[in-house]
Structure formats: structure tokens, C-alpha cells
Amino acid sequence: MSVTVVFDATALTRYATLDRGGLTVGEVIAEVVDDPAATIAVPVLAIAAAIRGVSGKTDDLARLARLIDSDLTPVARIPVGANDGEVLGEIYREIDDLSCAQAAMVSLDNHLAPILTADGPRYRTARLGLDILDL
Amino acid sequence: MTRRLTISVPDDIAERIDREPNASAFIADLVRRATRNEELLARLKDELGVTDEGVARVREWRRRSRAEWNTPENRAQAAAARARIAAIRARHKADGGEE
Numbered sequence: 001m002s003v004t005v006v007f008d009a010t011a012l013t014r015y016a017t018l019d020r021g022g023l024t025v026g027e028v029i030a031e032v033v034d035d036p037a038a039t040i041a042v043p044v045l046a047i048a049a050a051i052r053g054v055s056g057k058t059d060d061l062a063r064l065a066r067l068i069d070s071d072l073t074p075v076a077r078i079p080v081g082a083n084d085g086e087v088l089g090e091i092y093r094e095i096d097d098l099s100c101a102q103a104a105m106v107s108l109d110n111h112l113a114p115i116l117t118a119d120g121p122r123y124r125t126a127r128l129g130l131d132i133l134d135l
Numbered sequence: 136m137t138r139r140l141t142i143s144v145p146d147d148i149a150e151r152i153d154r155e156p157n158a159s160a161f162i163a164d165l166v167r168r169a170t171r172n173e174e175l176l177a178r179l180k181d182e183l184g185v186t187d188e189g190v191a192r193v194r195e196w197r198r199r200s201r202a203e204w205n206t207p208e209n210r211a212q213a214a215a216a217r218a219r220i221a222a223i224r225a226r227h228k229a230d231g232g233e234e
Contacts, residue, residue: 005197018183022183023183023184023185023189024193026179026182026183026185027179027185027189027190027192027193028193028197029175029179030175030176030179030185030189030190030193031190031193031194031197033172033175033176034190036165036168036169036172063182066178071171072171072174072175073171073175074168074171074172074175083224083227083228086223086224086226086227087220087223087224090219090220090223105220108213108216108217108220109220112213114197114200114201114204127212128212128213128216129208129209129210129211129212129213129214129215129216130213131200131201131204131209132200132204133196133197133200
């Protein structure tokens with residue numbers, strides 16, 4: 001699997017709600033599908049946070065569900081492994097958000113694939129050398 | 136249900152297909168992905184108003200972002216972060232954690 005970009009919870013939420021930056025998320029998806037080998041990494045904790053963020057809004061939830069369905073979009077759901085707790089905890093301490101910590105871990109584990117986010121300062125403050133695409 | 140097809144492809148494509156243990160499955164997967172991506176692009180255009188110009192703008196933005204990221208400071212920070220992660224995982228493994 002070649003991870004082209006990581007979507008964090010804010011990217012998922014902006015797309016689902018068509019809020020500011022939602023169009024940009026769609027454009028990134030469209031750009032990624034040009035490459036048949038490309039994959040959008042979606043950390044499961046980002047999905048959980050996004051579901052919480054759009055709960056109760058049926059259309060937004062449906063849009064989010066289509067985005068994270070690998071039959072419809074070139075996404076790979078990245079689980080939290082049984083041995084990820086220590087690393088996640090270390091990054092969580094610096095980033096102060098658990099779903100963002102997993103997005104950072106996924107990026108660091110995948111050749112520093114850029115993270116699409118509306119929460120760029122949080123990642124930069126952690127000084128992990130991440131490539132951030134600001135929505 | 137499946138159908139047997141006889142197709143003609145250029146030599147370089149045939150050589151690539153020949154490397155696959157199951158050529159039929161390989162081609163079917165590629166066609167499914169192409170179909171999925173066509174449908175996805177149509178949906179993005181209809182639902183969000185994504186345009187070819189917007190996609191080109193994003194491509195340039197991503198290229199520029201990567202170039203701007205590529206500084207000695209960022210590379211050093213990333214290398215340090217990855218080394219720390221590797222050390223944590225090695226320690227965990229040595230303490231009897233699962234692979």
C-alpha cells in the first residue's frame with residue numbers, strides 16, 4: 001500500500017459537512033484518484049472523532065460513510081494495533097489529541113505522507129517534522 | 136459469473152500482465168478500481184462542484200507544500216521522531232510485547 005495522504009478528523013468532518021475546506025478535501029480526493037496505486041489513509045480514531053462531530057446530521061453522516069467506504073473511495077482504514085499504545089501515548093502527550101496522535105503516527109510510519117487537516121498548528125507545535133496540508 | 140475474453144494489448148502491457156500469477160484477477164481489479172474512480176469523480180463534481188482547474192490547483196499546492204517541507208529542520212525533527220518511535224517499539228518488543 002502506498003499512502004499518498006492522511007486525512008485526520010478535521011478533514012473528514014469538513015468534507016462531511018461541506019464546511020470551509022470541504023471542497024478542497026474533494027479536490028485532493030480527485031487528484032489522488034489520478035494515480036491508480038494511490039491510497040488515502042484514514043486512521044480509525046479520526047473516523048471515530050468525525051462520527052462524533054457530525055452525529056445527528058443524516059446527510060453529513062451519509063457523505064462521511066461514502067468517503068470512508070473503500071468500495072467507493074481509494075481509502076485504507078488504519079487500525080490501532082495491539083502494540084501501538086506506547087507510541088500513541090508518546091505522540092498524544094505532545095499533540096494533546098488522541099485522533100491527531102494516530103494521524104501523526106500513520107504519517108511517520110508511511111514515509112511522512114502529508115496530513116490534510118484544519119488543525120495544522122497542533123501538529124506543528126509538536127515539532128515532529130510532519131508535512132501538513134492546511135485546510 | 137465470468138466470461139472468457141480474447142484481447143490484444145501492446146507488448147509492454149502483456150509483459151506486465153505475464154508477471155501476475157493470476158492475470159484475470161489482476162485485470163479485473165484494475166477495471167474495478169477504474170470504474171470506482173470514474174464514479175467517484177462524477178460524484179465529487181456533482182456534489183461538491185470539483186473542477187479540473189481545482190484539481191490542478193491542488194496538485195500544485197501539494198507539490199509546493201512538499202518542497203517547502205523539505206528543510207533541514209523538518210527532516211531532522213522527522214528523523215528524531217521516527218527514531219524515538221523505533222526505540223519505543225524495540226523496547227516494547229524486548230519487554231515481551233507481540234510482533
